[in-house]
Amino acid sequence: MTGRSKGRRRQRGAIDQLPNGALRVRVSAGLDPVTKQRHRLVEVVPPGPAAELEAERVRTRLLNEVDERRNPRTQATVEQLLERYLEQHFDGQPSTKANYRRYARLHVLPFIGQVKVGQLDADALDSLYAELRRCRAHCSGRGKRTDHRTAGRHECDHRCRRHECRPLGATTIRHVHFLLSGAFKRAVRWKWVASSPVSQAEPPAAPPPRPSPPTAEEAVRILNEAWRRDEDWGALVWTVMTTGIRRGELCAVRWQHVDLESGVLRLEQAVAYDDELGEWFVKDTKTHQQRRIALDSETTAVLSALKARQERRAAELGCHSGPDAFVFSPHSDGGRFAKPDSVTQRYDRMVRRLEVVTTLHKLRHYSATELISAGVDPRTVAGRLGHGGGGVTTLRVYSAWVSEADQRASRALFERVPERPEGPQAAEERAKTAPENPYERIASEIRARIVRGELVESAAIPSLKKLMAEYGVASATASRAVSLLKTWGLVETTGSGQPNTVAVGAREFLAAEDEESNEVPQDSPEKSPHTGELPTGPGATSAEEAPRMLRFELRYLGETVRTFTAEADPDNPDHLKRLLAAAVRRDGRTDAELLDYELDVRGSDGELITTFVKMAV
The missing domain is CATH 3.10.20 (Ubiquitin-like (UB roll))
Incomplete structure (x- = not known):
């Protein structure tokens, strides 16, 4: 009996000849876990005398990758990977997720979004980082381009400027790197790829920290301007300057977190923005830790006065301001928190008027540098500012309790902070020396003419028509200027239809007023x-x-x-x-x-x- 001949084993992989003479190598790699379709590894060998030999080498290499499970398991693209990672597996803060989505949309997907995850390598990532360092708008570099002030239909003006390439910041490029690193770690875990190409790419080095707090002179000007405008706003700026808390933490502070008797501020939550929902919400602090900050006596007095004003306003409006009311709320009952962006914008407008180049965040730098200059232990400073990642468990615990060192830090900072400004000056008094509005400037100039004797008692001042023509203002503005002069007691009307004249004794009144304002207590x-103590x-x-x-x-x-x-x-x-x-x-x-x-x-x-x-x- 003759035995059956053993059949030939089917060869794995295939080599096809393309019309141009090139050879296409195909190797089956199972099912794609994303598309659920058969996944094939494909590589093309260019035509040439050694093409067949090279195609066999490629087929052998691809088969070895499949056998050793080193091959990419899916045809999924970088865009699909990032979408799945951010949608289902990212466990960071909503604000961080929103930033990552924006980075992906603006700086990642336009370049490597359609690249298959198995084909991305370190060279492609280094090229991406180089492009981000070239121009943050990713222009072609050829021809003229205009950066328009808005993407909608509009008429161009001075705000639509010629494009100038500016590199993306090193910190933002590092955030892009961290996003890709987290996504490809998941891809390795899911066995989409054998190894992460991000680990071999090199993002730019982290920029060295350069804190630039306002100077002591600038701090004085900022505090005086804040208090002159609004006592509540002055209290907010004062609190940031003396405590160094973050703006989100500041907006989330409630009266139940402030112990005015003991002089302690508890920080348990912060306000953040959710891009997906398009609204602000209250969450835990940035480092997910609660901490307590000792308050100096002056800051305690500032907050006590603020609370009294809020309770008085709430009572006048017939509403209740309870312990759960927000300390720096723009509403009378304190029921809603202030938006951090609104606080920042108001501060930016204020310092812009003062021509001081600074930001609200730099008040944290001011608090930290003043404490360190006063000789306070850096660990205590880190505890007051809520800096995480100290590396020592005792540092994290120490930041949550008021200690003797924290009390010393509070007193040391109080000794270096400028004097607390006086309350806001009435608008009609401020207009005499620092006019801001057009009608105030008109009234101030007429007041100066009376002081110089150009306008004597009972003399008629310029009519409304003359004021309108001379200063180029509307009738309402000229009328407000005359009303302000009457408020100052410098102008009077003798009768109906009669011109406005300089009041009797106006010049003597101004002389006495100036003499009183120039007096200096001995x-x-x-x-x-x-302390207010006299020297001994x-x-x-x-x-x-x-x-x-x-x-x-x-x-x-x-x-x-x-x-x-x-x-x-x-x-x-x-x-x-x-x-x-x-x-x-x-x-x-x-x-x-x-x-x-x-x-x-x-x-x-x-x-x-x-x-x-x-x-x-």
């Missing part, structure tokens, strides 16, 4: 900015020394920055030293900068008596 230059010791002024009224000119590096009058003894160096130190502090500087200042001492007739310079601090 003890004001010598008082401590926070050998150099203290006594009745026997017979001080006299003097005129002083403060110069910083040779440039005059302030003039004032005070009662002092020009031959007493202690008097002059205290006056110099007080004037420097009012200028927003510290005692360490005394060497850069000099004080000219003049008599009542303006004659120079001496120039006082501090030789050592």
Whole structure:
């Protein structure tokens, strides 16, 4: 009996000849887990004398990859991978997910979105990062292009400018790298690819931190402007400056989180924006940790006054402001939080008016640098600011409780923060010296003409028509200017249809008003900015020394920055030293900068008596 001949085993893979002479190698790799279709590895060998031999080598290599499970298991693209990763498996904050979606839409999908995950390599990623560093708008680099102010239909104006290539920031490129890294880690886990190409690519190095807090002089100007506008707004800026909390944490603070008796602020939540829902919501803090911050006595007083104002306004409107009310709410009952973007925009407008280049976030830098300059332990500073990733468990625990070091930090910062400004000035009083609106400027100029004697008592002031023509304003603006002059008591109307005239005694009234505003309390230059204590010791002024009224000119590096009058003894160096130190502090500087200042001492007739310079601090 003859045995049956053993059949030949079917060869795995196939090599097809294409019309142009090239050879196409096909190897089956099972089912695609994404499309559920048969997955084939395909590679084309160009025509040539050694094409057949090369095709066999390619077939063998692909078969080995399949046998060793090193081959890509799917034809899915990078776009499909990112969509599945962000939609189903990303467990970060909604704001982080929204940022990642925006990065993918703007900077990833236009370049590698349709590339198969198994074909992406480190070279392609390095090319992507190089393109992002070239131009953030991904222009072609050829021809002229205009950056329009809006994508909708519009008429171009000065805001539509010629395009200039600007690189994408290193931090944003690193975020793109982190997005791809997280997605490809999932792809490796799902066995879509054998290894992640992102691990072999090199994103740009993280930029070194460069905190740029406002200077002491700028901090004084910012606080004064905030308080001048609105006491509630001044309280917000003051709180950020003394505590260094994030804007989202600031907007989420409720009165139940503030212990005014103990001087403690608890930070348990923050306000963030959800791009998918298009609304703001309350979540936990950025580091997912609660912490407590000690408040200095002045900040406690600021918050107490703020609470009293809110309760008074709520009572006037017949609503209730309870412990769950938001501290910095724009609403009378405190029922809704302030939007962080609105707070930032208001702060930006304010510092832009002051011509100070800074941001709200830099107040955190101000708080941190002032604490460190005062010698506070960096761990305590990290605890107050809520910095995570300290690497030590005790640091994370320490940041949640008020400790003795935190109390010292609170007192140290209070000693370096500028004086708390006075309340906001009434609009009609501010317009006399700092007019802002057109009608205020008109009234201020007419007031100046009365002071100079150009307009005498009972003389008619320019009519509304003349004011409209001279200043190029509307009738309503001119009328408001005249009404403001009447409020000041400088203009009166003698009868119906009669012109407006300068009030009797207006010039004498202005002279007395200016004299009153120029008066300087005798003890004001010598008082401590926070304690209000008068100096004591050998150099203290006594009745026997017979001080006299003097005129002083403060110069910083040779440039005059302030003039004032005070009662002092020009031959007493202690008097002059205290006056110099007080004037420097009012200028927003510290005692360490005394060497850069000099004080000219003049008599009542303006004659120079001496120039006082501090030789050592």
